[in-house]
Amino acid sequence: MSDPILLFLAIDAVALLLLGACAAMLPLAGSTFLATMFSGLGTLLCLPSLILRAPETTLDLPIGPPGLSLHLALNPLSAFFLIIAFLAGTAIAAFQETTIPMPRTATVRITAICLSGTALSLLAADGVTLAIGLAIMCGAIYFPQSSRRIQIAALVPFLLLTATCLLTPSGFAPAFDAIRAAPVDPNHTSVAAALTFAAVIALNRGGSAERCWTRDALTAGVLIPSGSYLLLRLNADLAGAATQTGWGFVLLLAGGAIAVIEGWHAARHPDIDGSVACLARRQGGLAMAGIGLALIARAADLPAAEAFALAAAFLSAVGGSVAGVLASLSVHAIGASAGTRRLSRLGGLIHAMPASSAALAAGLLGLSAVPPGLGFASLWLMFEAILSAPRTGGLLFQLPLALIGAALALSAALATAASVRLIGIALLGRPRTPRGAGARETTSPSRTILLILATLSVLVGVLPGPALWLLGNPAIQALTGGPPGARIGLALLVPSSASPSYLALPVLALLALTTGAAMLIPRWSRKESKPAGLWADGMAPPVGLPFGEPAAQSIGEGFLPPLPDLQLPVLPKLAKFAPPRAPSATAGMWLILAAFGLLLLVLAVTG
Amino acid sequence: MIIIESLLTQILHIGLMIVAAPTVAGALDWLDARLSGRSGPPILSPWRDLVRLSRKTPATVDSVSVMSQLAPSLGLGATLSAAALVPSFTLGMALSPLADVLVIVSLLTVARIAAGLAALDSGAALPGLAAQTASARAVLAEPALMLAVVTLALIGGSFNLDLIIGQQREGLLLPAAASAVALTAMLALVFAEASAPEGGAPGASATAGALDQMASGTDLAISQMTGWLRRLVWIDLIGGLFLPVGMANADNGPLAWLIGLAVWGVKLGAFVLGLSTIQTMLGRVPRHGLHDLVGVAALLALLATIMVLASTGTA
Numbered sequence: 013m014s015d016p017i018l019l020f021l022a023i024d025a026v027a028l029l030l031l032g033a034c035a036a037m038l039p040l041a042g043s044t045f046l047a048t049m050f051s052g053l054g055t056l057l058c059l060p061s062l063i064l065r066a067p068e069t070t071l072d073l074p075i076g077p078p079g080l081s082l083h084l085a086l087n088p089l090s091a092f093f094l095i096i097a098f099l100a101g102t103a104i105a106a107f108q109e110t111t112i113p114m115p116r117t118a119t120v121r122i123t124a125i126c127l128s129g130t131a132l133s134l135l136a137a138d139g140v141t142l143a144i145g146l147a148i149m150c151g152a153i154y155f156p157q158s159s160r161r162i163q164i165a166a167l168v169p170f171l172l173l174t175a176t177c178l179l180t181p182s183g184f185a186p187a188f189d190a191i192r193a194a195p196v197d198p199n200h201t202s203v204a205a206a207l208t209f210a211a212v213i214a215l216n217r218g219g220s221a222e223r224c225w226t227r228d229a230l231t232a233g234v235l236i237p238s239g240s241y242l243l244l245r246l247n248a249d250l251a252g253a254a255t256q257t258g259w260g261f262v263l264l265l266a267g268g269a270i271a272v273i274e275g276w277h278a279a280r281h282p283d284i285d286g287s288v289a290c291l292a293r294r295q296g297g298l299a300m301a302g303i304g305l306a307l308i309a310r311a312a313d314l315p316a317a318e319a320f321a322l323a324a325a326f327l328s329a330v331g332g333s334v335a336g337v338l339a340s341l342s343v344h345a346i347g348a349s350a351g352t353r354r355l356s357r358l359g360g361l362i363h364a365m366p367a368s369s370a371a372l373a374a375g376l377l378g379l380s381a382v383p384p385g386l387g388f389a390s391l392w393l394m395f396e397a398i399l400s401a402p403r404t405g406g407l408l409f410q411l412p413l414a415l416i417g418a419a420l421a422l423s424a425a426l427a428t429a430a431s432v433r434l435i436g437i438a439l440l441g442r443p444r445t446p447r448g449a450g451a452r453e454t455t456s457p458s459r460t461i462l463l464i465l466a467t468l469s470v471l472v473g474v475l476p477g478p479a480l481w482l483l484g485n486p487a488i489q490a491l492t493g494g495p496p497g498a499r500i501g502l503a504l505l506v507p508s509s510a511s512p513s514y515l516a517l518p519v520l521a522l523l524a525l526t527t528g529a530a531m532l533i534p535r536w537s538r539k540e541s542k543p544a545g546l547w548a549d550g551m552a553p554p555v556g557l558p559f560g561e562p563a564a565q566s567i568g569e570g571f572l573p574p575l576p577d578l579q580l581p582v583l584p585k586l587a588k589f590a591p592p593r594a595p596s597a598t599a600g601m602w603l604i605l606a607a608f609g610l611l612l613l614v615l616a617v618t619g
Numbered sequence: 620m621i622i623i624e625s626l627l628t629q630i631l632h633i634g635l636m637i638v639a640a641p642t643v644a645g646a647l648d649w650l651d652a653r654l655s656g657r658s659g660p661p662i663l664s665p666w667r668d669l670v671r672l673s674r675k676t677p678a679t680v681d682s683v684s685v686m687s688q689l690a691p692s693l694g695l696g697a698t699l700s701a702a703a704l705v706p707s708f709t710l711g712m713a714l715s716p717l718a719d720v721l722v723i724v725s726l727l728t729v730a731r732i733a734a735g736l737a738a739l740d741s742g743a744a745l746p747g748l749a750a751q752t753a754s755a756r757a758v759l760a761e762p763a764l765m766l767a768v769v770t771l772a773l774i775g776g777s778f779n780l781d782l783i784i785g786q787q788r789e790g791l792l793l794p795a796a797a798s799a800v801a802l803t804a805m806l807a808l809v810f811a812e813a814s815a816p817e818g819g820a821p822g823a824s825a826t827a828g829a830l831d832q833m834a835s836g837t838d839l840a841i842s843q844m845t846g847w848l849r850r851l852v853w854i855d856l857i858g859g860l861f862l863p864v865g866m867a868n869a870d871n872g873p874l875a876w877l878i879g880l881a882v883w884g885v886k887l888g889a890f891v892l893g894l895s896t897i898q899t900m901l902g903r904v905p906r907h908g909l910h911d912l913v914g915v916a917a918l919l920a921l922l923a924t925i926m927v928l929a930s931t932g933t934a
Contacts, residue, residue, distance in 0.1 A: 363684060381725070382728060383722055392721055392778075395721060396778070407925075414928050417766060418762065418921050421763075421765040422762045428732065432754055436738075436739030437739065440686055441740060441742040441747075442682050514719055519722055522703070523697060526697070526699040526700045529696070529699075530841060531692040533840075534837045541676070541679040564744040565742050565747055566748065570751040572758055573756065573759055573914075
């Protein structure tokens with residue numbers, strides 16, 4: 013059934029690549045339309061594979077040297093991440109088509125090539141195809157930027173190719189089937205896990221140096237979920253049981269640290285787009301922590317805990333992608349209309365741009381941890397995984413679990429503070445600038461796209477069980493090696509038959525019922541409210557400012573507690589290391605050749 | 620029959636919480652005054668305030684959005700939802716399958732968010748200042764509360780409040796030292812919340828929230844009721860988790876309910892007396908010391924979690 017699907021997906025990826033290459037020759041409207049169509053087609057092609065629970069299918073491409081031809085495969089894990097990447101890509105491309113002012117051709121090219129590379133890397137069934145896909149993806153995102161970004165982009169495929177080669181048994185091509193079939197050396201697995209970890213950190217931290225909403229949205233919707241996929245594919249799937257528990261703890265603690273740090277940055281970033289980007293990266297950290305916890309549970313042979321942790325990681329990936337893209341697109345619409353993305357210069361946009369404001373609020377609900385949002389379902393699953401985690405090993409092994417619990421709670425509070433700050437300062441209150449007061453709602457098609465994404469984000473948050481059942485259950489079953497210990501029911505998230513679960517829909521119904529009852533109280537008192545004009549804390553408005561002093565409003569500082577004033581020891585300054593500069597482009601080529609030679613030497617030595 | 624009993628106890632519980640919240644607030648004010656040597660306001664004074672405020676004509680600021688109209692109701696709705704989920708005199712109520720401790724903590728967060736957003740919506744300086752101060756304090760207080768309840772969930776093996784209380788009642792929540800540390804953390808949070816001058820202005824009253832500075836009439840009455848209900852939820856949560864004596868089961872019948880009700884009243888009275896006594900003896904925590912107190916509570920909650928995990932790990 014999925015053989016033609018895989019073929020069509022491969023053709024779709026190639027078509028996107030060709031579109032990216034030829035975007036400059038096509039009319040802008042035509043290229044954005046084609047990008048939307050190809051991305052949407054990819055989304056639709058993944059759906060039957062997930063709904064019908066199709067087994068893994070492979071496709072050998074007659075490309076490359078003998079014995080090293082490229083392989084593609086469609087399995088539940090790749091289908092899950094493909095559908096969220098294509099969905100994000102569809103929304104971004106459609107928004108490019110409808111937004112005003114129209115984007116430059118370069119951004120359409122970035123979208124098409126990035127999606128093509130992502131599709132190729134997610135469909136890859138060998139290390140070389142994976143590296144090629146990642147090189148295309150990272151090149152599309154980082155290539156037009158500064159040299160440091162290019163260095164990062166060059167590192168990611170290189171690191172992952174090395175990691176795959178390390179996992180491959182000697183004498184075989186780096187195909188995933190060969191890796192799964194043979195036992196893996198634990199030392200090789202550890203080095204591969206370290207390289208994968210470094211590559212994913214580079215992907216998550218990459219970001220965009222220059223202000224570009226397309227790159228921000230692609231980072232949130234495509235790059236960060238791809239990082240989660242790479243961790244799952246290399247550490248949980250290919251390495252299997254050989255991945256040492258220590259790497260589970262590394263991922264757990266690193267993910268927790270990323271979630272806290274990014275949450276903190278989100279709550280104090282001066283720009284709305286920067287704050288949303290931090291919240292999207294926080295989702296990547298949460299997914300990483302979930303994968304780490306799954307590896308720990310797998311080592312202790314606890315499939316229920318592993319299933320919970322994987323479900324939490326999957327929901328974090330969905331949240332980061334859907335809600336992250338929604339928030340990024342809404343922020344772009346708001347920034348473009350209000351003329352600035354600086355938080356302290358925005359305000360009162362809910363009056364001028366109600367649809368975009370509601371979309372941003374829905375996106376932030378998905379990115380923070382407030383019920384009945386998507387982020388809360390993911391947080392609940394993470395805590396449930398901690399509850400079911402192994403209780404062996406004494407203080408040394410239990411301390412990271414306690415720390416991750418604290419990090420999750422702190423990160424949730426920081427994300428909530430960041431969301432309140434963004435909504436309260438940018439959308440509510442009074443306009444702070446004349447340009448902000450003159451902001452107008454975005455175009456009707458753009459509003460429709462935001463509305464669809466917002467509905468999707470809220471629906472997945474309210475019905476996390478069906479969403480996981482539809483999208484994530486096959487992958488979870490494939491990774492845990494059988495039916496999961498946890499029942500992820502059609503309507504609920506059920507940890508076990510004996511314990512009650514998180515019931516998002518009834519919680520929403522209860523909240524709606526009590527709020528509705530509270531709303532009836534003012535009606536019961538039958539007192540018509542009296543307009544009181546501007547509230548200036550009892551003072552008359554300043555002369556010349558009949559609508560009050562806009563600068564008297566909060567500008568978004570002080571939403572975080574002060575950090576303790578710790579006196580850290582001053583480290584002695586090290587002499588600044590100046591890396592030797594390549595004298596010419598020819599020398600650069602020689603350096604690349606030398607690096608490949610070194611890689612081949614390492615591979616030969618390690619077997 | 621069990622369904623009817625659980626429904627009946629749920630309705631009784633919600634009614635009890637709504638009635639008790641202003642009464643407890645009045646009792647606290649009266650006790651505070653009595654312990655300070657003053658005559659004090661009548662215990663039913665908050666009820667009088669609610670009636671008085673609901674008769675006043677509310678004033679609406681021109682520039683506010685739909686958020687300001689929705690926030691008081693959302694705040695009260697979220698707090699009432701949390702109150703409905705925290706058992707007072709009986710276990711096994713109709714909504715007990717929803718009584719997840721993380722959901723309860725997060726519903727209280729929803730109420731705080733609603734008040735903060737309404738304050739920022741007003742566009743005025745002081746409510747905005749109060750909202751950001753409350754947000755800064757919540758960044759530490761909410762993780763501390765979440766960690767404390769997660770600690771008890773780790774001991775009880777479930778996030779469901781009814782199951783945790785049931786196990787505590789049977790003396791199964793061990794180690795007791797971790798429970799005691801979690802209790803200390805939660806008491807520190809209650810004390811910090813009771814001392815918090817959320818008004819932001821130097822002269823603001825202790826119970827005035829960020830929303831109270833902007834609301835008037837019925838909205839102000841709803842906002843005040845939200846604050847009182849929130850305090851009662853805290854008291855019930857601590858009482859249920861750490862002193863679940865005398866709680867009935869929904870299927871035990873009216874006599875057991877009455878006994879549970881009487882014991883709950885005694886526990887409530889003891890807690891109110893204790894809180895007033897501590898506040899009178901120690902005074903309110905100064906504004907600059909609140910972050911430290913909440914930080915200590917967070918560290919205590921983390922310590923309790925480590926104690927639980929380490930003790931089960933070596934067992």
